[in-house]
Amino acid sequence: MKNVFAAASLAGLLAAGSLLSSCSKENLQPISTPAPLASTAQNATVANGVMMQGFYWDVPVTTAAGTWWQNLGAKATELKAAGITAMWLPPAYKGGSKFDVGYGVYDRYDLGEFNQKGSVATRYGTIGQLQSAIGALHGQGIQVYEDMVMNHLTFADNQELANNQYNVYTSFTYPGRNNTYSNYQWHWYNFSATQQAPNNGWYQWAAYDFQPYANNDAYDNLLGSEIRYNDINNANETINWGNWITTKLNLDGYRLDATKHIQTAYVNRWLDNVKTNGRFAVSEAWFRNLSDMNNYASATGGRTSLFDVPLHYTFADMSNGNGNWDMRGLQFAGFTEANGALSVSFVDNHDTDQTGGALFSPVSNLKMLAYAYILTREKGYPCVFYRDYYEYGLGAQIKKLIQIRQANGFGAATEYTSVNDADVYAYSRAGDATHKGLLVLLNDGGSSRSKGITTPFKNATLTDQTGNVSGTTTTDANGFATFSVPARSYAVWVPTGGTTTTPPPTGGTxxxxxxxxxxxxxxxxxxxxxxxxxxxxxxxxxxxxxxxxxxxxxxxxxxxxxxxxxxxxxxxxxxxxxxxxxxxxxxxxxxxxxxxxxxxxxxxxx
Missing domain, CATH: 2.60.40.10 (Immunoglobulins)
Structure with a gap:
């Protein structure tokens, strides 16, 4: 989430009046940056796993299955069959109204349980429906990651005088919840500033405590009332909340929203205290520049994975070129290649797909080439976008690629820098003792192409598992053969025989x-x-x-x-x-x- 006010629904709500936000007595203490704990330094994911972002901006309040939570729960079995191993849920807590998409956070302890802001349910449903959906996903072995919004609060209960200067909406007392789960309240001194209204500037009374990146650009004033994590009360409360929601929803991991807007030392402390027992975390640190991504990975000490924003923009460039972009730009691309162990690769998400949003940059053309890239790559943890899978008609093709990945995406990787050209990109995985490996070709050109490639597969017959190319091709003793790929399409060639598997034990005892x-x-x-x-x-x-x-x-x-x-x-x-x-x-x-x-x-x- 870059700018919630770019969403028409939330902008309208804010303009209508219920504005921004701040809790206990101020207690300033610097937050140190401890070394990552052994239990949190590594992110636990399924081998060759695939995450799905299970929402997009302004998902319908009602679906054929009921609420959005019921919709996701109803899809658990088919998602398991498709090879989805983890689900990223939208912010599950109460915003400014039932129509809030969750990033305009009002009450982080209200998961659709209390009559606040005009409804019990959130946009996505009630707490019971949420827990049932998580149970259905867990029942299919699918991990669940919750979207954690920690930068700000919005839609305060009352106005108050901040620093004897400004009458602002910064009083959060949550009368509808009446201290259930937490008695922590927020007031002006818990914040550094608050937004007056969409695009109407800020009232600021304390120094921002974010850590600047990218030539000291000011990232702190993002939205609503900006939480000060130099205040140890705020810091401890947000850790307590993180542990509470983890237990309440039995979470397997987290997606951290807008982390470059939050003090990095505090992000590290939160992860050290909440992301325990092998849970996974990925952060949205929206840096287009790879060096900024690397700097942020270093500053967070490997505690959190990062979405590969530079790779998304590489795909966007390919899309905008629409056949005229040089495909050699995919060689060793993005944060995925630079730090694959911490990279979550993606093609599009709720922000890049949101028309009129600050980060609107959709991969409209050649999108399946981008998916073929992330789903066959050795490095990175790929994330599939719900809207691509279910609403943009790409589900069957994405499912086939996931199946190919999970059956054959093993072994050492090879970039074919001497083979690739402006239209065709090739990449292979060598396989291992029980998996046959693969060779992927991507072609953005207007004509079908053939490429002679020396592969890891010697004296082997290969077929295109996507079905985009018919027939077979056979390599010689050096692994060389000619492989085809259709115009504006992709092919994934796999040695015949697929995956070697061991049959389950039989017997009646x-x-x-x-x-x-x-x-x-x-x-x-x-x-x-x-x-x-x-x-x-x-x-x-x-x-x-x-x-x-x-x-x-x-x-x-x-x-x-x-x-x-x-x-x-x-x-x-x-x-x-x-x-x-x-x-x-x-x-x-x-x-x-x-x-x-x-x-x-x-x-x-x-």
């Missing part, structure tokens, strides 16, 4: 496994279930989880017959009659059943 878990955080109408990776444990589907007995509460117990010798992963969840699901935290538990009986004795993980 079972082990009667008794699951015992100690968990006391239940009320009447709530039960505890076990769910896992095999059909006998519901195949990660919360609706098929095995209900445990609470007769010996707080111990919950049940026995399930599992196939002996077959490795199992499992977790526990809590569910009520309305279908609201809370998954336990931590990593999946794992074991291999053996013998006639076995017992698992666990304590619920927070």
């Amino acid at each position: 079972t082990t009667a496994v008794t699951f015992n878990v100690t968990y006391s955080n239940t009320v009447s109408g709530q039960d505890v279930y076990v769910v896992g990776s095999t059909a006998q444990l519901g195949s990660w589907n919360a609706a098929s989880a095995i209900k445990l007995s609470g007769a010996a509460w707080p111990k919950w117990s049940g026995t399930v017959n599992l196939t002996s010798g077959t490795a199992v992963q499992y977790k526990y969840l809590r569910k009520d009659a309305a279908g609201n699901v809370l998954w336990e935290g931590g990593a999946n538990r794992a074991f291999t059943p053996s013998g006639a009986t076995a017992t698992r004795t666990d304590t619920w993980q927070n």
